[in-house]
Amino acid sequence: MKKLWDPVVQSAEDLQKTAGRLLDGGMKFFRSKLGTLPLLSSGTAFVGGVRDETHYFLVPTFQEEGNYALYRIRSLPNGVGPENDLPKARIFQLPASGTENHLINLLTHELTDEQLKRIDPDSPLADRLETIADEIDYQSNLVSGGLVIIGGAIAIANPLLGVGIAANSLLPGLGAKLTTHGVKHASDWLRERRKKAAKTKAQTAARKEANAGTPEIRQHPLLSILEKTIHDRNGDVDPMMESRNLWDDPTQLNNLRLGIQAIGVVHENRKALSPALDNWMKHLEEIDFALK
Numbered sequence: 001m002k003k004l005w006d007p008v009v010q011s012a013e014d015l016q017k018t019a020g021r022l023l024d025g026g027m028k029f030f031r032s033k034l035g036t037l038p039l040l041s042s043g044t045a046f047v048g049g050v051r052d053e054t055h056y057f058l059v060p061t062f063q064e065e066g067n068y069a070l071y072r073i074r075s076l077p078n079g080v081g082p083e084n085d086l087p088k089a090r091i092f093q094l095p096a097s098g099t100e101n102h103l104i105n106l107l108t109h110e111l112t113d114e115q116l117k118r119i120d121p122d123s124p125l126a127d128r129l130e131t132i133a134d135e136i137d138y139q140s141n142l143v144s145g146g147l148v149i150i151g152g153a154i155a156i157a158n159p160l161l162g163v164g165i166a167a168n169s170l171l172p173g174l175g176a177k178l179t180t181h182g183v184k185h186a187s188d189w190l191r192e193r194r195k196k197a198a199k200t201k202a203q204t205a206a207r208k209e210a211n212a213g214t215p216e217i218r219q220h221p222l223l224s225i226l227e228k229t230i231h232d233r234n235g236d237v238d239p240m241m242e243s244r245n246l247w248d249d250p251t252q253l254n255n256l257r258l259g260i261q262a263i264g265v266v267h268e269n270r271k272a273l274s275p276a277l278d279n280w281m282k283h284l285e286e287i288d289f290a291l292k
Contacts, residue, residue, distance in 0.1 A: 030143040041140035042073035044149040052086040057262035060227040071262040090215040095223035129215040222259035239280035
């Protein structure tokens with residue numbers, strides 16, 4: 001898995017270059033930061049479920065300054081592109097009950113964005129999380145350009161450029177692979193769209209795209225096990241045993257697979273992990289592969 005330190009995608013040429021790298025398989029996720037908190041955005045949408053969901057995983061790690069990293073991934077039903085009329089959902093996946101307050105405090109302390117600085121600590125939790133989700137989506141879209149692989153084809157949804165269109169609609173007949181000529185055509189089209197898209201209209205579109213209703217909060221069992229194991233000083237926690245019954249409920253498999261991806265990306269290098277954690281993560285990867 002290759003880490004990304006790409007510049008911000010701001011132009012059609014940037015989109016063309018990024019699309020080529022996505023198709024070549026060299027780009028798995030986009031990496032940026034929210035303050036000192038690492039933000040990793042998936043370059044591939046998870047295909048499954050019945051809603052258009054954006055998931056925000058707060059993944060425990062002792063390899064980062066704040067002991068957590070954020071992982072953002074979009075989940076779309078099979079055959080659905082980024083522009084759709086499905087119900088939208090924003091889901092914060094957290095390691096433990098009460099972690100949402102830690103997330104809010106962590107981000108509002110670290111970020112310099114004036115919008116986040118104005119978060120009222122007495123406002124409803126959902127309102128504060130919605131503001132944070134807006135900022136995460138905005139930062140993710142800056143580095144990704146709104147490009148995402150869905151079922152082997154690139155889709156484009158970039159409200160910052162005034163663009164929101166599925167690849168097959170933009171480039172009919174190209175199938176799952178965009179040719180060099182096809183990407184060039186997309187680049188030219190995007191360039192013209194950007195010339196015509198006023199900044200205020202793009203910002204309005206971005207806000208509309210981000211308006212996904214009241215955020216949901218979930219305590220993800222794999223994140224809970226990970227956090228317990230990381231902070232276990234006496235070797236009392238066996239993550240393999242802790243997770244042994246999680247796979248019995250078929251309705252939870254998609255959510256568990258999303259958690260496996262989040263943990264795998266954040267802990268890709270697995271520096272300074274205990275043997276128990278390392279073996280557990282390898283086991284999770286094997287389960288994810290078997291469920292595909």
